[in-house]
Amino acid sequence: MSQIFHHSTNTFTRITLFGAVFILGFLGWVMFTLNGSDYVTRATQAREQPVPFSHAHHVGGLGVDCRYCHTTVETSGFANIPPTKTCMNCHSQIWNTSPTLEPVRASFRTNQSIPWTRVNDLPDFVYFNHSIHVNKGVGCEVCHGRVDKMPLMYQYNTLQMEWCLNCHRNPEKYVRPREFVTTMGYQPAGDQEEIGRKLVAEYKIQDARTLTSCSTCHR
Amino acid sequence: MRTNYKLGALVLAVAGLSACRQDMHDQPKYIPLRPSEFFLDGRSARPLVEGTIARGHLNDDTAYYTGKGADGKPVAEFPFPVTKEVLLRGQQRYNVYCTPCHDRTGNGNGMIVRRGYRRPPTYNSDRLREQPNGYFYDVITNGFGAMPDYAAQIQPQDRWAIVAYIRALQLSQQASINDVPAEARGQIGAAK
Numbered sequence: 001m002s003q004i005f006h007h008s009t010n011t012f013t014r015i016t017l018f019g020a021v022f023i024l025g026f027l028g029w030v031m032f033t034l035n036g037s038d039y040v041t042r043a044t045q046a047r048e049q050p051v052p053f054s055h056a057h058h059v060g061g062l063g064v065d066c067r068y069c070h071t072t073v074e075t076s077g078f079a080n081i082p083p084t085k086t087c088m089n090c091h092s093q094i095w096n097t098s099p100t101l102e103p104v105r106a107s108f109r110t111n112q113s114i115p116w117t118r119v120n121d122l123p124d125f126v127y128f129n130h131s132i133h134v135n136k137g138v139g140c141e142v143c144h145g146r147v148d149k150m151p152l153m154y155q156y157n158t159l160q161m162e163w164c165l166n167c168h169r170n171p172e173k174y175v176r177p178r179e180f181v182t183t184m185g186y187q188p189a190g191d192q193e194e195i196g197r198k199l200v201a202e203y204k205i206q207d208a209r210t211l212t213s214c215s216t217c218h219r
Numbered sequence: 220m221r222t223n224y225k226l227g228a229l230v231l232a233v234a235g236l237s238a239c240r241q242d243m244h245d246q247p248k249y250i251p252l253r254p255s256e257f258f259l260d261g262r263s264a265r266p267l268v269e270g271t272i273a274r275g276h277l278n279d280d281t282a283y284y285t286g287k288g289a290d291g292k293p294v295a296e297f298p299f300p301v302t303k304e305v306l307l308r309g310q311q312r313y314n315v316y317c318t319p320c321h322d323r324t325g326n327g328n329g330m331i332v333r334r335g336y337r338r339p340p341t342y343n344s345d346r347l348r349e350q351p352n353g354y355f356y357d358v359i360t361n362g363f364g365a366m367p368d369y370a371a372q373i374q375p376q377d378r379w380a381i382v383a384y385i386r387a388l389q390l391s392q393q394a395s396i397n398d399v400p401a402e403a404r405g406q407i408g409a410a411k
Contacts, residue, residue, distance in 0.1 A: 062330045065315040071372050078251040089367045090319070093336050113262060115254070124246040179311075 036158055043159075046152035047117045050103045053153070059184065060148035066140050066182040077129035081116055084108045119153045120144070127219045136203045137175035138167070140182055148184040161217075168211040172196030175205065284375055286356030293353030301383045309384030312377045316369060325388040337365040342385055343392040355382040 038044045058064050067073060069082035084107040095101055107114045122128050134140075141147065145156030157163050167174045175196050180186050188195050199205075210216065249255065255263035278284040283298040299305075314323065322329040325342035332338050340347065359378045362368035373381065396404060 062319070062334070064319055064330075067315050068319065068372070081252060083371070085367070085371065090331050090336060092367070093365065094331065094334055112260065115261075118252075123244040124248065124250065125243055 036160060036162070041155070041158040041160060043155045043157060046150075046154045047119050049117055049153070050114050051101060052151075054151045055147045055153060056149055056151045066147075073130050074134050075131055077131060079130040084114060120155050120159065122159060126217055128217070134181050135178065136171075136205050137178050137181065137199050138171075139174075139176050139180065139186055141184055141186065142167075142174050146184055164217065165212055168216070169208050171205050171208075171211070172200050175199045175203070178203075282353070283379075286353035286360065288353070293351045293357055295351040295353065297352055297379060297383065299379070305380050305383050306387055308377065309380035309382070309387075312373060313381050313384045313388075316373055317381065320366070324392065325385065326392075339364075339366060342389050348389050348393075352379075352382050352386070355385055 034040060059066070069086050070079045071082070073079040084104060087101075087104050088108050091101055091104060096105075103114055106112070133143075143157060147153075172193055173196055176183075176186055176188065177195075177199065205211075249263040251264065253263050254261050258265070280298070282288055282294045282296075286293055288294045313321075318329055319331045320329040320336060320339050321327055321342070322332075327339040327341050342348075356378050358366065359369050359373060359381060361370070369378075390398075396407075399407060
């Protein structure tokens with residue numbers, strides 16, 4: 001009775017057994033990288049909006065403070081999108097015949113909301129509160145990036161849990177004095193970790209164990 | 220027949236799994252500014268019924284909430300003591316909400332004015348220096364001339380703080396070196 005398998009299949013078996021580890025590892029790496037990629041998280045992709053509002057122009061060019069429009073960011077969990085009235089504060093006189101701004105004027109006339117497209121959208125099972133971050137010295141740009149250089153708004157970070165935990169584990173690497181929270185292009189006056197540790201103590205930022213506890217964000 | 224049930228259950232389970240993720244990410248509930256298909260105007264946040272007063276928001280302290288006295292004229296006094304904290308808060312709020320037009324000195328040469336908005340009067344005129352404090356509070360609350368109202372953007376406490384800071388700005392533009400305490404005079408030269 002002859003052998004079913006040729007002798008060379010022994011080598012083939014060894015290679016596949018050995019290679020499986022690497023192939024599985026490689027597949028895992030591909031999945032992991034894909035999951036955090038801009039393609040999946042939609043980071044860096046500008047969203048289409050009813051009016052091509054430019055943060056680069058308003059913040060970078062004119063120097064309008066974030067809080068002029070996002071008034072509730074310091075006191076509420078939700079950083080508001082300004083009502084049309086806030087746009088009209090200036091645009092009643094400036095660019096008040098521009099066709100691009102017609103949706104704004106129409107909204108003001110008819111009292112219908114402008115249907116802005118949400119850019120930073122956390123999953124609904126995550127509890128996120130803007131005011132606590134702002135009041136503990138997390139700068140706008142830490143999460144939202146250099147908004148003053150974004151002609152069209154896009155999500156700057158992955159907004160994935162791993163990214164949140166980066167800071168919740170080591171807040172001293174990211175916090176800044178409260179008065180610089182809305183500053184764009186902030187440079188720490190000295191060693192960030194040293195300043196950060198002082199601020200963590202001064203602002204009574206909780207320890208990493210509490211900050212990374214499940215119920216801090218999933219409640 | 221039995222197998223068919225099993226197959227059906229499996230298909231349902233797989234379908235359920237695939238839908239699971241999105242349901243948890245985008246749960247059918249209202250979060251701030253999420254649109255509504257139920258209400259005609261598409262807003263999930265409903266406007267208050269006219270005349271609604273939240274508990275503790277009767278706002279019957281007219282001097283504090285309108286800047287006007289019982290006679291309808293602007294009040295002269297601040298409703299609370301003006302401390303350094305109040306001034307610093309006022310400075311910070313002023314820099315956020317007022318500088319786009321009034322600029323950091325109060326002369327009315329802000330960036331939006333330079334872009335074509337009607338120029339506001341400078342605070343550093345006799346007419347505005349002589350106005351009572353309640354006048355500025357009222358202008359912030361209700362607007363004046365080309366200036367829109369800021370009632371929605373600035374809370375009453377902060378409006379008063381801004382009024383205090385406007386007073387400080389008015390003083391600063393009239394100040395002489397003699398107004399500076401002798402021991403602090405050296406710092407001014409150094410700051411330049």
